[in-house]
Amino acid sequence: MKIPVYQDVLDAYERIAPHIIRTPVLTSPYLNELTGAQLFFKCENFQTPGAFKVRGGSNAVFGLSDEQAKSGVATHSSGNHASCLSYAANRRGIPCNVVMPRTAPQAKKDMVRRYGGVITECEPSTSSREATFARVQAATGGDFVHPYNDPRVIAGQGTCALEFVEQMHNDYGGGLDFAMAPIGGGGMVSGICLTLAMLAPETRIIAAEPEQADDAMRSFKAGYIIAEDAPKTIADGLLVPLKDLTWHFVSNHVTDILTASEQEIIEAMKLTWKHLRVVMEASSSVPLATILKNQEKFAGKRVGIIITGGNVDLGQLPWLT
Amino acid sequence: MKIPVYQDVLDAYERIAPHIIRTPVLTSPYLNELTGAQLFFKCENFQTPGAFKVRGGSNAVFGLSDEQAKSGVATHSSGNHASCLSYAANRRGIPCNVVMPRTAPQAKKDMVRRYGGVITECEPSTSSREATFARVQAATGGDFVHPYNDPRVIAGQGTCALEFVEQMHNDYGGGLDFAMAPIGGGGMVSGICLTLAMLAPETRIIAAEPEQADDAMRSFKAGYIIAEDAPKTIADGLLVPLKDLTWHFVSNHVTDILTASEQEIIEAMKLTWKHLRVVMEASSSVPLATILKNQEKFAGKRVGIIITGGNVDLGQLPWLT
Numbered sequence: 001m002k003i004p005v006y007q008d009v010l011d012a013y014e015r016i017a018p019h020i021i022r023t024p025v026l027t028s029p030y031l032n033e034l035t036g037a038q039l040f041f042k043c044e045n046f047q048t049p050g051a052f053k054v055r056g057g058s059n060a061v062f063g064l065s066d067e068q069a070k071s072g073v074a075t076h077s078s079g080n081h082a083s084c085l086s087y088a089a090n091r092r093g094i095p096c097n098v099v100m101p102r103t104a105p106q107a108k109k110d111m112v113r114r115y116g117g118v119i120t121e122c123e124p125s126t127s128s129r130e131a132t133f134a135r136v137q138a139a140t141g142g143d144f145v146h147p148y149n150d151p152r153v154i155a156g157q158g159t160c161a162l163e164f165v166e167q168m169h170n171d172y173g174g175g176l177d178f179a180m181a182p183i184g185g186g187g188m189v190s191g192i193c194l195t196l197a198m199l200a201p202e203t204r205i206i207a208a209e210p211e212q213a214d215d216a217m218r219s220f221k222a223g224y225i226i227a228e229d230a231p232k233t234i235a236d237g238l239l240v241p242l243k244d245l246t247w248h249f250v251s252n253h254v255t256d257i258l259t260a261s262e263q264e265i266i267e268a269m270k271l272t273w274k275h276l277r278v279v280m281e282a283s284s285s286v287p288l289a290t291i292l293k294n295q296e297k298f299a300g301k302r303v304g305i306i307i308t309g310g311n312v313d314l315g316q317l318p319w320l321t
Numbered sequence: 322m323k324i325p326v327y328q329d330v331l332d333a334y335e336r337i338a339p340h341i342i343r344t345p346v347l348t349s350p351y352l353n354e355l356t357g358a359q360l361f362f363k364c365e366n367f368q369t370p371g372a373f374k375v376r377g378g379s380n381a382v383f384g385l386s387d388e389q390a391k392s393g394v395a396t397h398s399s400g401n402h403a404s405c406l407s408y409a410a411n412r413r414g415i416p417c418n419v420v421m422p423r424t425a426p427q428a429k430k431d432m433v434r435r436y437g438g439v440i441t442e443c444e445p446s447t448s449s450r451e452a453t454f455a456r457v458q459a460a461t462g463g464d465f466v467h468p469y470n471d472p473r474v475i476a477g478q479g480t481c482a483l484e485f486v487e488q489m490h491n492d493y494g495g496g497l498d499f500a501m502a503p504i505g506g507g508g509m510v511s512g513i514c515l516t517l518a519m520l521a522p523e524t525r526i527i528a529a530e531p532e533q534a535d536d537a538m539r540s541f542k543a544g545y546i547i548a549e550d551a552p553k554t555i556a557d558g559l560l561v562p563l564k565d566l567t568w569h570f571v572s573n574h575v576t577d578i579l580t581a582s583e584q585e586i587i588e589a590m591k592l593t594w595k596h597l598r599v600v601m602e603a604s605s606s607v608p609l610a611t612i613l614k615n616q617e618k619f620a621g622k623r624v625g626i627i628i629t630g631g632n633v634d635l636g637q638l639p640w641l642t
Contacts, residue, residue: 024345029369030435045598048350107595114351270635274428277366277631279598310598314591320641 008155045310051080059156074142079108081147086117125230148187149243157191183207184238186246193253237283260289329476366631372401380477395463400429402468407438446551469508470564478512504528505559507567514574558604581610
């Protein structure tokens with residue numbers, strides 16, 4: 001297990017800068033009033049393939065030697081890592097094979113195919129996903145870029161917090177009391193930990209998770225990884241369990257993990273669409289949902305929130321079904 | 322008729338800077354590929370009250386003397402000017418009375434009330450709107466801030482193009498071949514004309530209009546203002562006719578006015594939500610709709626588009642009804 005260090009984040013940023021967008025930070029006086037906190041939203045949904053995962057995926061793809069790159073890359077993913085890795089592989093001109101649950105949103109499958117990724121479908125469970133992937137990788141020989149339990153991926157995700165800290169100081173007069181992101185496998189949260197431990201150790205890091213997929217919260221409280229095989233939540237990006245690398249960061253650097261119900265997640269999603277006027281996934285609204293139900297914790301605080309992705313089936317919005 | 326000049330735009334920018342957001346410019350490789358052009362979207366939907374009209378409204382409100390300000394401001398509007406003027410009046414702590422068509426989207430009425438504006442409803446026609454407004458203004462004595470035919474408003478809207486030109490040069494390596502915005506009464510288009518005539522006279526200015534409310538296009542072709550009393554289109558921000566001041570700019574500086582059907586507007590709206598991942602109004606998608614049907618005109622060109630507003634009833638999306 002190679003644990004990435006801060007220098008890996010700086011190296012990643014130099015490597016991926018031509019392939020990613022320095023996404024803007026948005027605020028909403030209405031949401032500030034509603035929560036009693038000062039919220040700053042880092043809009044990773046504006047990345048070209050629609051999610052922060054383009055950072056980690058690009059770092060892995062563009063870090064390969066020419067020799068390694070020949071066989072391409074392979075992964076399993078509930079959606080955004082698949083499309084982001086395909087995007088990066090496409091930019092480098094190498095093959096990308098991905099295993100996705102058959103239940104992944106059509107918008108995410110479409111995007112993988114748009115970037116030339118080849119999809120093999122599996123059942124929506126960790127066990128099916130891993131078994132299917134083993135077959136695919138044996139057949140293609142691509143370099144395995146795990147969606148989160150990979151030091152290259154975690155260092156790549158850490159570049160988001162790097163930009164966020166700079167933007168807060170340049171444009172919003174200072175640092176953050178809290179940094180928040182949704183947690184599935186913990187790749188983004190680990191990247192935040194890695195970067196803020198160096199740049200802003202005073203910022204407390206809080207992960208947010210659906211009640212119906214609360215394995216990270218239970219792991220955090222138990223002190224060891226608890227994995228759930230097939231959780232069901234509208235937050236389709238947060239179905240996967242922690243692994244050893246992300247557990248290292250979560251167990252050592254995260255202050256708390258808060259949870260929200262499906263209804264609270266949907267409500268926060270609609271609030272953000274309405275008042276921030278961005279299209280984002282249900283997974284991305286879990287942090288706001290937990291802030292709304294823990295207002296005393298965040299009262300008057302400066303809270304940075306990563307909007308992790310924006311790939312949504314516009315024909316199936318959860319508040320309309 | 323006082324025609325605003327470029328210095329009025331600079332004065333407006335200094336006056337309103339504390340009250341507006343320097344909105345980001347977003348791009349989408351997918352939409353570029355689809356259209357064959359290079360599109361740059363200036364996201365005025367991210368203004369706090371959700372529309373560019375906060376620029377003109379703030380310029381009018383904060384330009385009033387203390388004596389003038391005592392009676393507040395009054396206006397008529399299909400929605401966004403009403404909420405933006407209310408927002409500005411609220412920040413200055415003065416009253417704001419607005420006449421709105423009863424058919425205006427609930428999201429826009431809610432926003433006016435949130436900012437303390439007092440609504441009087443009228444029928445959705447220019448004649449009813451003007452008659453109702455005359456009664457309201459006589460009763461309240463507020464300073465009339467016309468939604469577009471007012472030099473303070475046009476100079477305020479001109480600040481958007483000012484930022485856009487700066488952002489293009491700083492972040493996107495140069496100027497624009499075309500600048501586009503939807504046209505209703507012509508306030509934003511006039512502001513663009515005013516600013517670009519000084520800063521970028523080589524940029525051609527194109528207005529975009531719904532086929533079902535094509536009075537500006539017909540006026541442009543006829544050479545005099547043709548007003549329609551009660552057009553019907555999903556682009557609810559574009560129902561009003563040109564007036565003398567905006568006609569001055571449109572007739573002298575606009576290169577062309579293109580139109581799109583209701584279905585084309587809805588398709589462009591959904592495309593933008595999906596690929597730019599922003600929540601924007603049907604009115605804002607008319608420029609993209611016209612680009613998609615006039616691709617030869619824009620092939621390979623750098624096209625700046627103002628996303629004018631983002632106040633949408635999320636429960637009633639046009640592609641779902």
